[in-house]
Amino acid sequence: MNSMETTSPPEVKHGVNFSAQRGFPTKLKSGLKETFFPDDPFRQFKNEEKTSRRLIKGLQYFIPIFEWLPNYTWRLFISDLIAGLTITSLAIPQGISYAKLASLPPLIGLYSSFVPPIVYAVMGSSRHMAVGTLAAASLLIGQTISTVANPEKEPVLFLHLVFTTTFVTGIFQACLGIFRLGILVDFFSHSTITGFMGGTAVILILQQLKGVFGMKHFSTKTDVVSVIKGIFANKHEIKWETTVLGVIFLIFLQITVFVRNRKPKLFWVSAIAPMCIVVISAVFVYIVKGQNHGIQIVGHLDRGLNPLSIKLFNFESKYFSAVLQAGFISGVLSLAEGIAIGRSFSVTDNTPHDGNKEMIAFGLMNTIGSFTSCYMTSGPFSKTAVNYNAGCKTPMANLVQAILMALTLLFLAPLFGRTPLVALSAIIISAMIGLIKYEEAIHLFKVDKFDFVICMAAFLGVAFISMDYGLLISVSLGLLRALLYVARPAPCKLGKLSDSGVYRDIEQYSASTFPGVLIIQVGSPIYFANANYVKERVMRYIQSEQDKSGDAVEYIILDLSGVTSIDTTAIGGLVEINRSLEKKGIKMSLVNPRLEVMEKLIASKFVDKIGKESFYLSLDDAVAASQYSLNTLKKNSTYDQDSVQETNHLA
């Protein structure tokens, strides 16, 4: 240190800025902006000077179809047409199967692939999303609503409640988007979604064993233990004919999946496989007169487009809590999944994607869907992946899907009534196997044990308790983790790297420390939840420093560079630290408080209390000042010692 030789105090090149303070409106505005508008959404048109251009840009911003349709070409349409055809061939069997998961008439599933895709084509911001019903949400809605209305005994009431749920979901999702509360969706972490999807897949596969075994009685509960018990209790009902058919279909589907995984170009093989299974199985069962062998079929399906359902809503209070519960949970869940999927494809292709717009699009899709006999739709992963692989370029593919679905409903519906249930079960099982991402769980285990726990909590919770509890436990663990982070913000001890002004964690780098001086980088934030911890931790650093080196600590330098936020409880904590240190005769310096922190330190008179001279802008300045003052002291007490001590933990 240069300062060791000088006798005048070391010169400070850059002082701390005590004057930079923002007014409350500025702070509030910037806080609100960062919280709700971090992507600065109106940037695209707020700077336009002409009102007309501004209007057009605004319209394009709020209704994305105006953005892409003016530049639409035949070339793009050919791509979208092929993609649309492919997803429709998936939409028909999935629509029928998932409707059965929700205990709804199969036609509702087909209706749900007609109206919502049109809405999404107009409002959706993602280029690749394919709209359809979700297996997990279907099961969740069916289960929750069946606690207040029996789908077999009161099918009309049940149906009306499902429409009401869809309406509630839609309004809720749209509100989240309008009020820019995408932040709520962010709290469903990747680990939670992975575990939840896996757990749902397991219980869905077990549910489908009913269809594969051709059983008539089955557990009404979904957890693994109840279902397996139920199967053993009714094992005399198992029909070998359906079982054999089911296994054959499943093997066929899994082979197509295998082919797709090997040769991604052959994605269409697995995409149209479910449709093939439906057609082949229907023909086969028709020929061999499957009914005589106990092979159940979907049953009669009427021709015709979606009837209006706007007058069927049921807001009676005795059902409403179940409706709200089903609507909120499935709404947030499908958003979390849908937005994550849309984002990942948009990143791969560098196409637009806007979480808040997606929420509004999903919300409108479900609101308008609920008026026209649809139940909850979202952007399911399997369908969206197929859409992407089939080369879709714009949401036009959803329009194609809607038109094809309308034609199906008008002319072909009765044919699909002949589909055997076992084929649908095989299709669901095959889709669900792909959702159990065990490699992902292994990856989590390797990288981050807590994320693994969060993931497994969702997986096991869903599989062994219920879907909503599993989700709740996992999200709570995530929140707990975030709170624990705030409560324990990982400070570290710094040392100086030789020949540089750079200070680094001495546990990570072999950096030099200075006898009598302790440099601590404080983790962020300093809040009520950790004010006491920070104090105890600083005291422990001092204690262990003295235990280790025998030198008494005379200077403590707190590096606040990384502290982005502080509150009054924590400022009180700093006052306490300072007072305790003073009692021990230790001097405290603070280095580089950031703007927000400095504002509060000034406002609370903390700066006046400990003095502006205790603030430094760089660690080098603070260390130099401490060295100078220690040196002066030492000279006075004719005591000297080697100044720099090497610690070499990891070199």
Added chain:
Amino acid sequence: MNSMETTSPPEVKHGVNFSAQRGFPTKLKSGLKETFFPDDPFRQFKNEEKTSRRLIKGLQYFIPIFEWLPNYTWRLFISDLIAGLTITSLAIPQGISYAKLASLPPLIGLYSSFVPPIVYAVMGSSRHMAVGTLAAASLLIGQTISTVANPEKEPVLFLHLVFTTTFVTGIFQACLGIFRLGILVDFFSHSTITGFMGGTAVILILQQLKGVFGMKHFSTKTDVVSVIKGIFANKHEIKWETTVLGVIFLIFLQITVFVRNRKPKLFWVSAIAPMCIVVISAVFVYIVKGQNHGIQIVGHLDRGLNPLSIKLFNFESKYFSAVLQAGFISGVLSLAEGIAIGRSFSVTDNTPHDGNKEMIAFGLMNTIGSFTSCYMTSGPFSKTAVNYNAGCKTPMANLVQAILMALTLLFLAPLFGRTPLVALSAIIISAMIGLIKYEEAIHLFKVDKFDFVICMAAFLGVAFISMDYGLLISVSLGLLRALLYVARPAPCKLGKLSDSGVYRDIEQYSASTFPGVLIIQVGSPIYFANANYVKERVMRYIQSEQDKSGDAVEYIILDLSGVTSIDTTAIGGLVEINRSLEKKGIKMSLVNPRLEVMEKLIASKFVDKIGKESFYLSLDDAVAASQYSLNTLKKNSTYDQDSVQETNHLA
């Protein structure tokens, strides 16, 4: 920049350490230690070599009386004796008054100042804490238990349930201490406690108007609106005699407080004032035959020490949820308050204080108290402050209090039965006025608006809804704030200070930026809750940089120095950022990832994906590298420009 003139790549002095990795057991151990043992509690004796000394030190650690008693002197005893006398003179009127708040017989309040202080004297770690009942907790317990048992119609059941509550509180508090869950108490911020105390003081003052006005009927609810309505409805009951007495007492008490505030040495004036009021008022009412004028008195009090109550517990399920609720809320609350008070006095005097030991002491105090007809005790602020001012040196003052209280119970109890209720009301009102800390609220408003909102939520919630809701709303707001912090960790744009290797926020300091290079300090942590935000924010920085300067950003340098923690969702987010940047032809460098972050980046193969050459240990190195590479590019394209651009926002 030196690198601008050279043609070879700039030399990197210190490279990033990719090899420092800790095993899972090490990480787990350090995580658990930081979470539950941040103060390294066993340090004092775990390093002792002799087993006997280790045992003694351990005993001293766990049972603090062994620490201070061996060195106890006559001198210390004299101080403690005076302090003990003073707090007893406060304990008698407060004990009777607060018991009435809890709808309990007055004797229970006196019993509660006999046994618990003895326990605290043995187990307590604070030197200044004076044990007694709490006004707020008394009211809370009384209210909650009265929802399942009417204190007037079923007084025995009510009493037994209060003992059970005390027992539950004790066990709960001791468990918090044993399992080192002081972290839970940390979530009651200073702002919450300030607001809660103020709100409680307001409703307690209103409650006491019953006594001051000498009314017989009064609102059973505690919120401000109901109480004021109740007073107006029964205003014909108001007795002028008690009102006049009450006002006189109150003025007298407030004058003593005023004297104490002016001359802190005269603290004893206000400390013994309540006792004087009790004696004088009792004598006065006896002389003027107050009963004839409608002045109510406490009533007959039996002589004798605490009877055993261990067999009176009632764990019947129909009452147990109320018992649990009262026990948990008042338990956590009294801990939060008691620990904060103990800590603040210990800091002032530099005497020992240990939050976890306090929790165990409070827990034992209440458990043993519940066996001996006491209800919930803690360390109330008023009593502890008096104790401190009276010069107490050790918990011996509590022992003195216990002995004096025992003598009172044995010989003087009946005399205190003659105290008029109006005197008690005046004592409570006077104590409560001191708890409305409006200056503190103003301070919060000035320093931190969110803390002010948290404080006012507690205050208004308690005053206008109920105590538990007020507390719940305020704590939830605190948690919301902590979560919002994690969701929006305040990144900032850095620039270089001239003639130094120091990079600072350009909003705060006039620092130089480099064209084509964007340096962003990322806030901590990067978590699932903010992975998407971080990405959008980085993109917005790039966008606004290009909008402002017109230069395309070619390099982005993320300073991770302050990032203490990362999870898998956020690593996925970094991958997405990198992919999006690559699509735009922008190169990303990461500077100084800390140990934990680096471990996870390596484990997740992120380092392999973006290449070790993208990591730098110091911003200077990263900037030099970017300048070199930009310069080479520019030379090749025969395009040049001034390299350093001054931004001068706040100079």
